[in-house]
Amino acid sequence: MTNVSIIGIGQTEVKEMWETSIRHLAWYAIEAAMDDAHTTKIDAIYVGNMLAGALSHQNHLGALVADFAGLRGTEAVTVEAADASGGAALRQAVLAVESGLVETALAIGVEKMTDQTGSPVEAAVATGLDADYEAMQGLTLAGAGALLMRRYMYENNLQVADFAGFSVNAHANGADNPLAMYRNRLRAEKFALAPLVADPVSLFDAAPMGDGAAAVIVTRHERALDMVPQPIRIAGSALATDSIGLHDRRNVTWLKAAELSAHKAMAKAGVTPEQIDLFELHDSFTIMAALSLEAAGFAARGQGWQLARDGEIGRNGRIPISTFGGLKARGNPLGATGMYQIVEVARQLRGEAGANQVENAKIGMAQNLGATGATAVTHVLRAAE
Amino acid sequence: MTNVSIIGIGQTEVKEMWETSIRHLAWYAIEAAMDDAHTTKIDAIYVGNMLAGALSHQNHLGALVADFAGLRGTEAVTVEAADASGGAALRQAVLAVESGLVETALAIGVEKMTDQTGSPVEAAVATGLDADYEAMQGLTLAGAGALLMRRYMYENNLQVADFAGFSVNAHANGADNPLAMYRNRLRAEKFALAPLVADPVSLFDAAPMGDGAAAVIVTRHERALDMVPQPIRIAGSALATDSIGLHDRRNVTWLKAAELSAHKAMAKAGVTPEQIDLFELHDSFTIMAALSLEAAGFAARGQGWQLARDGEIGRNGRIPISTFGGLKARGNPLGATGMYQIVEVARQLRGEAGANQVENAKIGMAQNLGATGATAVTHVLRAAE
Numbered sequence: 001m002t003n004v005s006i007i008g009i010g011q012t013e014v015k016e017m018w019e020t021s022i023r024h025l026a027w028y029a030i031e032a033a034m035d036d037a038h039t040t041k042i043d044a045i046y047v048g049n050m051l052a053g054a055l056s057h058q059n060h061l062g063a064l065v066a067d068f069a070g071l072r073g074t075e076a077v078t079v080e081a082a083d084a085s086g087g088a089a090l091r092q093a094v095l096a097v098e099s100g101l102v103e104t105a106l107a108i109g110v111e112k113m114t115d116q117t118g119s120p121v122e123a124a125v126a127t128g129l130d131a132d133y134e135a136m137q138g139l140t141l142a143g144a145g146a147l148l149m150r151r152y153m154y155e156n157n158l159q160v161a162d163f164a165g166f167s168v169n170a171h172a173n174g175a176d177n178p179l180a181m182y183r184n185r186l187r188a189e190k191f192a193l194a195p196l197v198a199d200p201v202s203l204f205d206a207a208p209m210g211d212g213a214a215a216v217i218v219t220r221h222e223r224a225l226d227m228v229p230q231p232i233r234i235a236g237s238a239l240a241t242d243s244i245g246l247h248d249r250r251n252v253t254w255l256k257a258a259e260l261s262a263h264k265a266m267a268k269a270g271v272t273p274e275q276i277d278l279f280e281l282h283d284s285f286t287i288m289a290a291l292s293l294e295a296a297g298f299a300a301r302g303q304g305w306q307l308a309r310d311g312e313i314g315r316n317g318r319i320p321i322s323t324f325g326g327l328k329a330r331g332n333p334l335g336a337t338g339m340y341q342i343v344e345v346a347r348q349l350r351g352e353a354g355a356n357q358v359e360n361a362k363i364g365m366a367q368n369l370g371a372t373g374a375t376a377v378t379h380v381l382r383a384a385e
Numbered sequence: 386m387t388n389v390s391i392i393g394i395g396q397t398e399v400k401e402m403w404e405t406s407i408r409h410l411a412w413y414a415i416e417a418a419m420d421d422a423h424t425t426k427i428d429a430i431y432v433g434n435m436l437a438g439a440l441s442h443q444n445h446l447g448a449l450v451a452d453f454a455g456l457r458g459t460e461a462v463t464v465e466a467a468d469a470s471g472g473a474a475l476r477q478a479v480l481a482v483e484s485g486l487v488e489t490a491l492a493i494g495v496e497k498m499t500d501q502t503g504s505p506v507e508a509a510v511a512t513g514l515d516a517d518y519e520a521m522q523g524l525t526l527a528g529a530g531a532l533l534m535r536r537y538m539y540e541n542n543l544q545v546a547d548f549a550g551f552s553v554n555a556h557a558n559g560a561d562n563p564l565a566m567y568r569n570r571l572r573a574e575k576f577a578l579a580p581l582v583a584d585p586v587s588l589f590d591a592a593p594m595g596d597g598a599a600a601v602i603v604t605r606h607e608r609a610l611d612m613v614p615q616p617i618r619i620a621g622s623a624l625a626t627d628s629i630g631l632h633d634r635r636n637v638t639w640l641k642a643a644e645l646s647a648h649k650a651m652a653k654a655g656v657t658p659e660q661i662d663l664f665e666l667h668d669s670f671t672i673m674a675a676l677s678l679e680a681a682g683f684a685a686r687g688q689g690w691q692l693a694r695d696g697e698i699g700r701n702g703r704i705p706i707s708t709f710g711g712l713k714a715r716g717n718p719l720g721a722t723g724m725y726q727i728v729e730v731a732r733q734l735r736g737e738a739g740a741n742q743v744e745n746a747k748i749g750m751a752q753n754l755g756a757t758g759a760t761a762v763t764h765v766l767r768a769a770e
Contacts, residue, residue: 002486021517053438057508058516060467063626063642063759067633073645075624077473077760078465082445088462092477099483101387101622123442131443132406237486239460241448248452257448260458374448375462 001269004097005224005231006381007104008037008217009343014181014331017211022056022112023068029108029213029339030069037217037228044102045069045076048089048109050335052078054124055115065108075102082128083284085109086214086338087239087368087377093218094237103223108215109339125209125334128371130245142206144246144372145285146198152253152287153200156302160200163286164191165308167204170283170322173315174329176355181210181331205286207326212333214340225384232346235363236269236380238262244374253302257376258295258367265365266297269380273297276380277361278320278348280341282369283327292367293319296378320358323348338368338377349383386654389482390609390616391766392489393422393602394728399566399716402596407441407497408453414493414598414724415454422602422613429487430454430461433474433494435720437463439509440500450493460487467513468669470494471599471723472624472753472762478603479622488608493600494724510594510719513756515630527591529631529757530670531583537638537672538585541687545585548671549576550693552589555668555707558700559714561740566595566716590671592711597718599725610769617731620748621654621765623647629759638687642761643680643752650750651682654765658682661765662746663705663733665726667754668712677752678704681763705743708733723753723762734768 010032012025026047034040045066053059062076081088086109093105113121126135129144152158168188174180186204194202218224224231240260246252266272273296281296283289290304298319299307312318324330324344327337345364347353353361361383368377395417397410411432419425430451438444447461466473471494478490498506511520514529537543553573559565571589579587603609609616625645631637651657658681666681668674675689683704684692697703709715709729712722730749732738738746746768753762 023517050444051438053436053509053512056516057512057520059435059465059512060514060629060755060759062466062473063755064515064629066626067628067759072628073625073642075476076466076626077477077624080444080463080465081447081461088447091460092462092480095477095484095486096480098486099480101480101483124438127438127442127444129445130449131441132408135442239462240458241451241461243452243457244445244449257458370445370448374445374452 001233001235002094002098002237003221004094004218004234005221006216006218006346007224007228007231008033009346010036011179011214011340011343012212013179014210014212014333016114018114022052022058022110023064025112025211025213026065026108026110027068029215030106033215033217042071042074042104042106044096044105045074046089046092046107047078048085048335048339049078049111050080050082050085051111051124056112081375082370083334083337084368084370084375084377085335090342090379091237091239091377094234097218097220104217104219106215106217107339108213109336110213111333111335112211113209113333114211133245133247141371142198142201145287146201147246148252148372149200149285149287155253158305161192162305162309163205164188166283166286166289167191167328169313170326170328173323173356174325177324177330180325180329181208182329201285207284207328207332210331210333212331212336214336214343216342230350230384232349233382234379235382236265238264239377242374246372255291255295255373257373258292258369261376261378262296262367265378265380271363271380276363276365278323278358278364280345280366281321282367283322284332288369296367315358323356323358341366341368342379345381349381386618386620387479387483387622388606389479389603389619390606391601391603391731392609392613392616393418394731395421396564396599396725396728397597398564399595399597399718401499403499407437407443407495408449410497410596410598411450411493411495412453414600415491418600418602427456427459427489427491429481429490430459431474431477431492432463433470433720433724434463434496435465435467435470436496436509441497466760467755468719468722469753469755469760469762470720475727475764476622476624476762479619482603482605489602489604491600491602492724493598494721495598496718496720497596498594498718499596518630518632526756527583527586530672531586532631533637533757534585534672540638543690546577547690547694548590549573551668551671551674552576552713554698555711555713558708558741559710562709562715565710565714566593567714586670592669592713592717595716595718597716597721599721599728601727615735615769617734618767619764620767621650623649624762627759631757640676640680640758642758643677643754646761646763647681647752650763650765656748656765661748661750663708663743663749665730665751666706667752668707669717673754681752700743708741708743726751726753727764730766734766
């Protein structure tokens with residue numbers, strides 16, 4: 001296990017917030033995390049963000065966020081790994097605290113998608129793909145998801161309808177989450193009727209992008225025990241990469257970085273998939289949910305979709321996923337998404353998930369992916385003993 | 386002292402490289418560092434970069450660079466803090482190795498400025514300023530430099546010509562560096578005749594932006610001693626921030642973050658300014674060189690420019706700066722600049738600086754600034770005993 005524990009969590013709603021600047025968005029999550037931890041003493045800040053430079057004309061978020069949070073002077077940098085930026089920010093916070101050079105670190109994911117609209121946004125999102133060999137040819141993120149889904153359907157002889165369970169589950173859970181972007185329930189028979197985004201990816205396969213920020217404060221475990229009643233231990237933490245372009249992968253339908261980071265994080269935590277009570281995975285597309293379940297060891301290759309079909313991913317299923325709606329219903333604020341996952345797992349392990357509570361949750365895992373899985377960050381969290 | 390040492394260094398020329406993609410540029414520096422360290426075993430990669438998303442349409446550099454360097458799978462993320470991104474990347478590598486969770490880390494700074502030209506580049510560079518309160522009003526980085534220089538001249542009753550010594554020194558040193566962007570010597574009497582960029586900042590005050598990449602490989606000191614003949618100890622390491630906008634600072638002509646990070650890094654290293662044999666500072670503008678010397682403790686407030694006037698910054702002076710040409714003559718590839726500084730200090734401490742050698746250099750400092758100093762990263766390096 002790592003020697004790092006979470007002492008505070010905070011998050012905003014995910015939605016379109018045209019009137020809110022990125023510095024305010026970040027502050028709302030930080031303020032909530034500080035309130036929760038009952039501390040404002042932070043020694044380092046790691047800001048997960050992908051697109052502020054492109055969409056808000058604002059780089060240099062470390063200094064900006066630190067100052068706006070009342071922490072002028074504090075060590076602060078931006079960490080970027082496409083839509084895995086949030087998880088990557090937490091990874092840096094873990095390393096910083098483990099180094100002994102930083103006592104208390106704050107990891108925040110923040111993304112402001114609505115300063116622009118239309119094709120500039122789509123082009124900005126595509127900077128997570130291989131610029132020279134994918135985006136340059138016109139491939140978008142949804143297009144890349146479509147290639148993966150089509151290939152997986154071919155290999156496993158599936159229909160679009162076979163992916164319905166992922167979205168139905170996400171929307172069922174999102175309906176109970178007041179912070180979710182979409183709170184409507186979805187019936188399986190409606191799933192296959194959705195308009196296409198990039199054939200075969202439909203509106204109901206693809207997660208909606210929105211504005212949002214989520215933050216956690218971490219410190220050494222022994223210190224955390226003195227500070228808060230329920231510190232959440234970061235038992236395992238790992239970040240791995242794969243080729244950025246799909247064309248360079250030996251098996252496009254196997255997420256190697258997801259497998260590697262999940263394996264390392266679970267080994268560090270000393271747990272197996274069977275011991276994990278819930279799994280916040282990166283369901284940017286339904287196909288990514290299926291592939292993540294397989295790469296993390298919850299299903300054999302080509303069988304991840306069956307967990308959705310068989311109802312195993314629900315709150316009372318074998319491995320609950322997207323318990324607050326996931327990317328699909330809670331919404332996907334790219335660089336913030338990984339931190340939402342962490343905040344949600346922490347809420348589950350504290351027993352503070354309300355209507356979304358997975359009963360008796362003691363060990364939870366979060367996996368944040370960048371683009372088509374070229375970066376994968378996995379964290380295993382444990383409830384206080 | 387930290388327990389981290391440099392075992393390999395690598396760098397490319399700084400110039401316009403229209404035909405070179407950012408992945409190749411990164412690889413050239415990594416290959417050189419791997420050759421120098423005699424190892425290809427890297428456990429984590431920190432990529433300092435500011436503008437690949439804007440200028441090369443490529444984010445997600447961690448995965449891209451890892452894969453292209455033959456390190457597919459390796460933990461890798463981008464670290465951004467405007468033109469302090471390079472120093473910030475090394476800071477993450479130091480924390481990672483100190484954590485004990487990463488054995489060998491590679492920090493690289495890489496910037497590709499020449500995929501576009503003109504106002505898109507200027508606008509991209511301005512994302513290091515406060516987007517809402519500075520860049521939105523039309524302020525550019527050179528404009529911000531001009532505001533600082535004008536105020537400093539007013540406070541200290543100076544003329545433009547009083548800054549000449551910084552550029553003359555930088556160009557004298559750059560002339561002996563085959564990797565420098567500009568190798569012409571500059572006479573003081575020509576300095577005041579240069580065309581203005583943003584009054585009073587002239588072409589000879591402002592550092593030229595170019596393409597470049599520089600990398601170092603670090604590991605635990607005891608391990609480094611077994612691996613290479615001359616490991617360079619990272620004695621001190623610190624990163625601090627200030628308000629991103631000039632208007633929010635109590636004293637615009639005092640670089641608070643530079644002072645804070647220099648103070649922390651020197652304290653960690655157990656050294657005072659008097660013990661430092663050379664100082665690679667962030668001379669993006671001559672005014673920044675003057676302010677950095679003051680903030681780091683080499684001159685009293687308002688007197689940094691006198692070190693240039695009195696010839697104290699030359700190779701044989703009291704505190705040699707910009708020993709390979711600095712940002713002014715070696716060139717300023719924004720997110721790579723901080724890593725060039727580290728590579729240059731390491732070459733000096735190894736006694737491998739050739740014509741640029743500062744005699745008997747044992748302790749060197751590098752300070753990398755973001756924009757107008759909203760981020761400052763300071764590293765103190767020591768030669769092997």
